Amino acid sequence: MNKKIYDIAIIGGGPAGIFAAYYARMRKLDVALIESLPKLGGQPETLYAQKEIFDVAALPKVSGTDLTESLVQQLDLLGCDKYLSTSVTNLEHDNDIWYITTDGKSIDTKSIIIAIGNGAFKPRKLTFDYDPLLEENNLSYFVNDVNDFLDKDIAIAGGGDSAVDWAIHLDKIANSTSLIHRRNKYRAMESSVTDLNDSNVTQLNPYIIKDVHFNQDDNSKVDVVLKMIRSDELKTITVDKLLINYGFISDSKILHDWNLDLEGPFIKVDQEMETNLPNVFAIGDIITYPGKLQLIATAFAEGPIAVTRALRNLYPERDYFAHSTSLFEQ
Ligand SMILES: Cc1cc2nc3c(=O)[nH]c(=O)nc-3n(C[C@H](O)[C@H](O)[C@H](O)COP(=O)(O)OP(=O)(O)OC[C@H]3O[C@@H](n4cnc5c(N)ncnc54)[C@H](O)[C@@H]3O)c2cc1C
Structure with missing residues (x-):
């Protein structure tokens, strides 16, 4: 049996990665979401579960845990393949396919969105x-x-x-x-x-x-x-x-091995979230561009921009834009 090739593999299951996965599913793409921890949520879930957040649009206040729960609920409306407790260690490119090596399995995909925040968390x-x-x-x-x-x-x-x-x-x-x-x-x-x-x-x-x-x-x-x-x-x-609960150590050293254009510890992207590598995008706290803010609100916006660019690269014939009511089929 031929191995599955995803349209998009999203590395990192924080707010940026979860929402990008959902949006990519709305655009009818085949999505893998890869997270090194046993559960999704990123910083809000692991670093400040009960702290209240006041600057997520339409939510006057929400705790880290409740935000994660809502994001996962939304993603589960459309579903995607989730690889939890899976850390990406290497990326290789050949014949328009990216081969992702993890500490467990390998995942093949046509495009990648890197959403690793501050890097893989490990508990102290x-x-x-x-x-x-x-x-x-x-x-x-x-x-x-x-x-x-x-x-x-x-x-x-x-x-x-x-x-x-x-x-x-x-x-x-x-x-x-x-x-x-x-x-x-x-x-x-x-x-x-x-x-x-x-x-x-x-x-x-x-x-x-x-x-x-x-x-x-x-x-x-x-x-x-x-x-x-x-x-x-x-x-x-x-x-x-x-x-x-001694906190978490994060590590973004692997970015150097992946030949990404960096500015300090951050991945440089253009206005469509594209990196210097073909069909590799990046969003959320790990990226930099003029005016970048490390906020959940900006991370949410960067996902749809990256997904739309990836869709245009992979399937130019499906290059249309529509609002969610037209895209979402129950
Ligand atoms: C104490 C604190 C309070 C904050 N308060 C607010 C606030 O009030 N409002 C606000 O907007 N923002 C706030 N932030 C910032 C906000 O949490 C971040 O902007 C947001 O979490 C960024 O989301 P992200 O998905 O880019 O990254 P993250 O949330 O860091 O998620 C990245 C995920 O990628 C995973 N990962 C990393 N490397 C790998 C790998 N190699 N393979 C697989 N998975 C990997 C990580 O385990 C993690 O789950 C706060 C941050 C902190 C620390």
Whole structure:
């Protein structure tokens, strides 16, 4: 059987990539959406899930998570092939086809939209060795499903917006919640810190995690060994779930290997989002052009521009423009 060749492969499932995928499906293109994390959403979902955003058109305010949910719902109206937990590592071009190498599979496509934001995110992990089996049930770096925390005793480590927001949010469904932070002050929005102080969350600071291991008497639980900063005091808490929120590291070094024209860490594009490579476009936070703003609103606009240019390149005979009511068929 011949391997599928997509019209457009979109690399990066943040706001720019998700909306571009939806728009490309409206224009009847065959689309692959490739995201290195296990779930779509990009920065709003991973870096500021509960923070409110006030400058997305037609939404007076929306949280990072709710924005992602609406974007994914919209995309799912038309559907596309989603490759999650899949990081693109290389691009090669031959005979008008792009061959995309990922850490799992290879994907073939006629055109590419690069929407990788600040690069592939990786969570900052605990810096000491621990039993990797803990990651099966007890220790995580992401919230995949809030129901995993239902009625559980949980500990969250971190002091930024994400850790504080998750502590407040998960405490509403957990049996108990502890927040572990190395400082007495949080790096979170003031209103979130006020909500935290008004909540039932137990605040353990200033502590760092020294060790994690299965509890000897009940190996469904995890012992978290804490050390007080500038003191030898150790204390151990036993919980069902430990969520580490130490932030994310991003990496856009691969762009150099892909022979893209760059300005600093950004991909240079023209007014139609075209890069220097044939049928390779780029949108969202990773690009630069005169007047570029790193906003969700601009990322949303850049997707349709790139998709329309790609469509014109691939299928000049279908070169028409129409409003959504004519394009969208239920
Ligand atoms: C704390 C904070 C608050 C913000 N507040 C606002 C605000 O109020 N309003 C606003 O408009 N903007 C705000 N922004 C900016 C906004 O989040 C970004 O402009 C927007 O997320 C850009 O979207 P994007 O899709 O280009 O990139 P991203 O959201 O960064 O998404 C890129 C995606 O690509 C994936 N990826 C990267 N490399 C690869 C690879 N090699 N293979 C596969 N996948 C890959 C990443 O995992 C990621 O999911 C804020 C940003 C931060 C950090």
